[in-house]
Every structure is written in C-alpha cells, then in structure tokens.
Amino acid sequence: MSSGSAVAKEVCKLARALGLEAREQFKVARRVWGAERRIDVLLKDPKTSKVLGIECKFQGGSGSADEKIPATIQDMAAWPIAGLVVFTGAGFSQNMKSYLISTGKAVELSDLEPWLRLFLGCHSPIIK
Numbered sequence: 033m034s035s036g037s038a039v040a041k042e043v044c045k046l047a048r049a050l051g052l053e054a055r056e057q058f059k060v061a062r063r064v065w066g067a068e069r070r071i072d073v074l075l076k077d078p079k080t081s082k083v084l085g086i087e088c089k090f091q092g093g094s095g096s097a098d099e100k101i102p103a104t105i106q107d108m109a110a111w112p113i114a115g116l117v118v119f120t121g122a123g124f125s126q127n128m129k130s131y132l133i134s135t136g137k138a139v140e141l142s143d144l145e146p147w148l149r150l151f152l153g154c155h156s157p158i159i160k
Contacts, residue, residue, distance in 0.1 A: 039088035039141060040072045043118055046145055047075050052152065058085070060111065071111070077152050084151065085115040091123030101128065105137050114151075118144055 044054035058074035071085040087104050101117060108115030119132060120141035132138035139147045 036072065036088045036090050039090050039118060039120055040086075042141060043073045043075075043086055043088060043144065047073070047148065050145075050148060050152070051079075052077055052148075060085070069107075071115070074113075075148075075152070080153070082152055083113045084148075085111055085113050087115065087117045089117060089119040089121075091119070091121040093123045101132060101138070105132075105135055108137060116147075 040056050044056060047054040053076040055074045056072065058071045060069050060071055072088040073086040075084045075086065076082070085108070087108065089101060089104070101119070104117055108117070115137065117132060117138040118141050119129075119138060124132075129140070133140075
C-alpha cells in the first residue's frame with residue numbers, strides 16, 4: 033500500500049466482496065470556500081439503501097496526514113450521510129491512532145471488515 037488511492041481500491045474490493053456497491057471520488061456539493069467536495073469512497077447496501085462515505089488515508093512515514101485527519105473528521109460532520117476515515121500505514125503515530133479511534137469516526141484498514149459488517153448488517157462470510 034502506498035497511497036490513499038490504493039487504500040480506496042482496497043476498501044472498494046472489500047465492500048464488493050460483502051455485496052455492497054462502491055464508487056470512488058463521489059461528488060457531494062461544495063466546501064465553504066467553493067471547492068468541490070468529493071468523498072473518496074461511497075458505499076451503498078443495495079438491499080437497504082443505507083450509505084456510508086469513507087475517506088481513505090495512508091501515511092508511510094512521518095508527514096502531514098497526522099495534521100490533516102482531524103480536519104477531515106470535522107468536514108465529515110457536514111456530509112449529508114454517515115462518514116468514516118479508514119487509515120493505514122506505519123507513519124501514523126500511536127497518539128494519532130488513539131485519537132482517531134477515540135472519535136468513533138475512524139478505523140484502521142485491518143479492522144474495516146468487522147466494522148462494516150456491524151454498521152451495514154452484512155453477515156455473510158467473505159471467501160478468501
């Protein structure tokens with residue numbers, strides 16, 4: 033894994049294995065300063081029409097993702113749907129991981145499958 037885009041592709045792959053519809057870079061209106069707001073991944077359960085927006089973050093080394101994620105969580109509050117940050121990479125500090133998980137709005141990529149199963153009610157096992 034080397035980028036947020038690669039994380040988004042993994043999220044879509046998992047979602048489709050769970051029977052969900054997945055779309056990348058979904059446009060959802062504009063930000064306060066006029067820029068387009070895009071959600072990295074939009075998931076939809078075709079049976080219930082329940083939707084979830086996911087922002088995907090990767091950090092391989094020390095960098096600015098630690099600083100940007102709190103703003104991402106605040107931005108999700110303006111979405112018209114539920115949102116989640118999915119993160120992975122060795123560059124996230126333990127403090128940032130703890131903060132993210134404490135918000136209830138973020139999950140590590142390795143923990144996404146059980147989180148999605150609970151949130152969206154997907155109970156069928158994935159065949160690997």
